[in-house]
Amino acid sequence: MSLLEVDDVKITYRTPDKDVHAVNNVSFSIEEGDNYGLVGESGSGKSTLAKSVLGLLDDNGEIRSGSITFNGRELTNLSEREWRDVRWEEIAYIPQSAMDSLDPVMTVGEQIREAIHTHKDVTDAAANERVEEVFDIVGLDPGRTEDYPHEFSGGMRQRVTIAMALVLDPDLIIADEPTTGLDVIVQDKIVQKLMEIQEEIDSSLLLITHEVGVVAETCDEVSVLYGGKVMEQGKTFDVFNDPHNPYTMGLKNAFPEVDEFDENAISIPGSLPDLVEEPTGCVFRNRCPFATEECESAHPPLVGDEDQASACYYNDRADELQERAADPETW
Ligand code: ATP
Ligand code: MG
Known part of the structure; x- marks a missing residue:
């Protein structure tokens, strides 16, 4: 199968x-x-x-x-x-033009944590740890999870959307x-x-x-x-x-x-x-x-x-x- x-x-x-x-x-x-x-x-x-x-x-x-x-x-x-x-x-999805559709008024970490909380009953600390983990996997600095989308370059924003897709494994x-x-x-x-x-x-x-x-x-x-x-x-x-x-x-x-x-x-x-x-x-x-x-x-x-x-x-x-x-x- x-x-x-x-x-x-x-x-x-x-x-x-x-x-x-x-x-x-x-x-x-x-x-x-x-x-x-x-x-x-x-x-x-x-x-x-x-x-x-x-x-x-x-x-x-x-x-x-x-x-x-x-x-x-x-x-x-x-x-x-x-x-x-x-x-x-x-099944996770990185939609076409995903990097341009990140919410400009939320930090990228907030957006990824929101996705985690929608699906999993975990503490904010655990969610945050996971965000840092996926940042690391996609080659983003885990110290930058609380930056806003506009603070990242296009390539980095696309890495954020990939990180978001990975977060629930x-x-x-x-x-x-x-x-x-x-x-x-x-x-x-x-x-x-x-x-x-x-x-x-x-x-x-x-x-x-x-x-x-x-x-x-x-x-x-x-x-x-x-x-x-x-x-x-x-x-x-x-x-x-x-x-x-x-x-x-x-x-x-x-x-x-x-x-x-x-x-x-x-x-x-x-x-x-x-x-x-x-x-x-x-x-x-x-x-x-x-x-x-x-x-x-x-x-x-x-x-x-x-x-x-x-x-x-x-x-x-x-x-x-x-x-x-x-x-x-x-x-
Ligand atoms: P692109 O490389 O431009 O993203 P694509 O291969 O992803 O193209 P689709 O978006 O799947 O192509 O579109 C396939 C066909 O369906 C196209 O002719 C498109 O115009 C049409 N289409 C897509 N969405 C709709 C819709 N909501 N209503 C009517 N036609 C649609
Ligand atoms: Mg298309």
Whole structure:
């Protein structure tokens, strides 16, 4: 049994005119102690998936089908009361832009202690001791727990949000774009820190990012999302070293290096499909330089094994397509 199993999940947002099909038949699982990456460009459904695992979908969002289990327990039908025991204690969440949403009028220590007291009946002294412990784990000075958010740099504020996620010793931490908005050197330090923490406290990590380099450095396994679908998934090394899917090839071109701006970056022209219509054909076909008539028939199934599976009709031509994808003229 995996720690987290997301099985064939479909998530739709109702809007005044139409439904937005944000996540379509996505499956992946995270083993205990593993780091798992969800990568894809803006609007691909990453945050929607993360929020569904925490029961925090926006009010107009709905899991239409599929199942999400955590330690074998079905999460899609929990009551709000049951969620309260799962969130933070079992699954902690570092939301997108978390570092900007710290309360400016409370010290960071007060905010973390509040989170502890909401879930655990402990003395203030014990809570404080725990705050100092997690400060230490994330590499912040335990003497600064009573500073206000504005007294910290962006990178340090992000460490505070990581400390907050660790405080109840969760089995799984979901971090949504934890390095976005930070300069590259700080990004690197945060990524290193997340890796160290994962080893030290033995939790699992679901890391969400649009940056291939961050996932490549941090995660054992990955799902590459596009238009609410898994385009490719498996062992991170296999997926990025030898991508079978043209979308993964394109993403890799767009982020050739982890920690430097690369003038060789080639971005994928075009934009995400309209998610209001249920996609017919391969969801990437309108931007794929290799698309053929066959790609219009239906979205291709994920084909492969546990190490690597790709949703493309031309998986068996991956070597040739990789070569063509590396040429800027192709895009
Ligand atoms: P980003 O990298 O920009 O954070 P993402 O991969 O996290 O993107 P989501 O936020 O999950 O993407 O959004 C997936 C799709 O669902 C997008 O088309 C988005 O516009 C749409 N969406 C998200 N929230 C809502 C909502 N409350 N109502 C309607 N549509 C929504
Ligand atoms: Mg997001």
